Amino acid sequence: MSKDYGVYIHIPFCKQKCFYCDFPSFAGREKYINEYLHSLRREMELGAERFGIHGKLMPHTVYIGGGTPSHLNFSQMEMLFEGIHANMQAYGAAEFTMEVNPCTIDEEKLHLMKDNGVNRISIGVQSFDDGCLKCIGRVHTGDMALEKVKLAQSSGFQNISIDLMYGLPGQTLDTLKMSLDKAVELGVQHVSIYGLQLEEGTVLAKQQEMKRLELPDDEAVEEMYDYLVDFLPTKGFNRYEISNYAQEEYHSRHNTLYWQDIPYLGFGSGAHSYWQGNRYENPVDIGEYIKAIADGKFLNIMEEFVSEKAHMEEFCFLGLRMTKGIDKKKFRQTFDKDIHEIFGGAIDKMVARELLAESGSAIFLTPLGMKYGNVVFGEFILE
Ligand code: SF4
Known part of the structure; x- marks a missing residue:
């Protein structure tokens, strides 16, 4: 692997x-x-x-x-x-x-x-x-x-x-x-x-x-x-x-x-995993976790399929946390769409308010955007 x-x-x-x-x-x-x-x-x-x-x-x-x-x-x-x-x-x-x-x-x-x-x-x-x-x-x-x-x-x-x-x-x-x-x-x-x-x-x-x-x-x-x-x-x-x-x-x-939207496996109580487009969450309670493992009930642990819409939103929320921002090429490779097709309105609005900036390869928070990140993230929620 x-x-x-x-x-x-x-x-x-x-x-x-x-x-x-x-x-x-x-x-x-x-x-x-x-x-x-x-x-x-x-x-x-x-x-x-x-x-x-x-x-x-x-x-x-x-x-x-x-x-x-x-x-x-x-x-x-x-x-x-x-x-x-x-x-x-x-x-x-x-x-x-x-x-x-x-x-x-x-x-x-x-x-x-x-x-x-x-x-x-x-x-x-x-x-x-x-x-x-x-x-x-x-x-x-x-x-x-x-x-x-x-x-x-x-x-x-x-x-x-x-x-x-x-x-x-x-x-x-x-x-x-x-x-x-x-x-x-x-x-x-x-x-x-x-x-x-x-x-x-x-x-x-x-x-x-x-x-x-x-x-x-x-x-x-x-x-x-x-x-x-x-x-x-x-x-x-x-x-x-x-x-x-x-x-x-x-x-x-x-x-x-x-x-960067890369998969991870989480082990232990309350741990999350993100694997092949699904999310998993182990029980938070220590006793419940120990019992689930003893019963071999791995597959009963909460599992959630991440829809494309939710995946696009998260891709942006997480990417924007980094100063280098969202990699536009990676967005296209992941979703087979240009980021402007999906989030063009939000991007234009936030760029106009100087909370977001765009280069040839990336979209990223300005220093002001870093301070008011939640305002920007709110714009990246799809209807
Ligand atoms: S209780 Fe304190 S030490 Fe324990 S996880 Fe929370 S912040 Fe960390």
């Missing part, structure tokens, strides 16, 4: 649920970890066949995300890697990423990751300011994050990404600047930076309902955004996607697959 697909592996366990998080992750479920890892291995063994792949998987990229993969203890991590290597050629992947939390990573685990072919780590930092970290329920301090990034570097990782956030409770432009300066000083290769969204059901959303949440006002958040989009490129971090900045050659190859 050719290497034109990625593999995502989900580890849904966390030490504590962060106050802003609505990802499929859970705290206090450690007693399920070993059983979960058995199920994951079983799913990887049988899952490949479910997608018509025979023999070992040969993905272009592998990404272990969560949740918090580093919440596994050393022997559980060994189990995870054994399952992976038994079912795919992860050592041969162009990129093999693992997400870690500063609080649960140590030298032994970092060496284990390295020995098992992980060549990129993504560290959830969010902020180096302890006040902000406390307000969003992170389990580490800013100093601990600094120390663990340095530990990853001294353990031999040369491709490190950190996640940061802006618009946080208690955050000011100065504390954001401090976090950005620290990221630059550390010499990491990649920064993902997201604006806080208040997602339903999270602690922060509840605090907001009870009027107990103090957030920076819209003007302050806009100031933070304007600052960071100017600042990071001056330090060699080029923006290649709405929320992602990288040093030359260090963009995330795995996430780029998603934005």
Whole structure:
């Protein structure tokens, strides 16, 4: 099987649920970890066949995300890697990423990751300011994050990404600047930076309902955004996607697959797959996932055929997230139609408002369009 697909592996366990998080992750479920890892291995063994792949998987990229993969203890991590290597050629992947939390990573685990072919780590930092970290329920301090990034570097990782956030409770432009300066000083290769969204059901959303949440006002958040989009490129971090900045050659190859409409297989609870025009979604509930795998009910896991209309919309939403934009030739090859035939009205309207621009080969968001991406995406919804 050719290497034109990625593999995502989900580890849904966390030490504590962060106050802003609505990802499929859970705290206090450690007693399920070993059983979960058995199920994951079983799913990887049988899952490949479910997608018509025979023999070992040969993905272009592998990404272990969560949740918090580093919440596994050393022997559980060994189990995870054994399952992976038994079912795919992860050592041969162009990129093999693992997400870690500063609080649960140590030298032994970092060496284990390295020995098992992980060549990129993504560290959830969010902020180096302890006040902000406390307000969003992170389990580490800013100093601990600094120390663990340095530990990853001294353990031999040369491709490190950190996640940061802006618009946080208690955050000011100065504390954001401090976090950005620290990221630059550390010499990491990649920064993902997201604006806080208040997602339903999270602690922060509840605090907001009870009027107990103090957030920076819209003007302050806009100031933070304007600052960071100017600042990071001056330090060699080029923006290649709405929320992602990288040093030359260090963009995330795995996430780029998603934005380029390339297939991927997802294993684990809540994981999504996109394969031969269909989407699949595993149960989010850990117990339900374990039971589904034990019953061999792979084909009962939710499956959705993506219509051409939905595929065209997604192709555009995802392509526009990247600064290089939608590849017009690829659109024609995929749908056998010129993009103007389908989205001509939307393109003209957005170009006139200077939110979109067009070159011979691509259609892409302008800097203003990057700021107001949702306005543009809304125009790419077909009747
Ligand atoms: S560590 Fe990550 S996945 Fe876990 S609760 Fe926090 S943000 Fe969510």
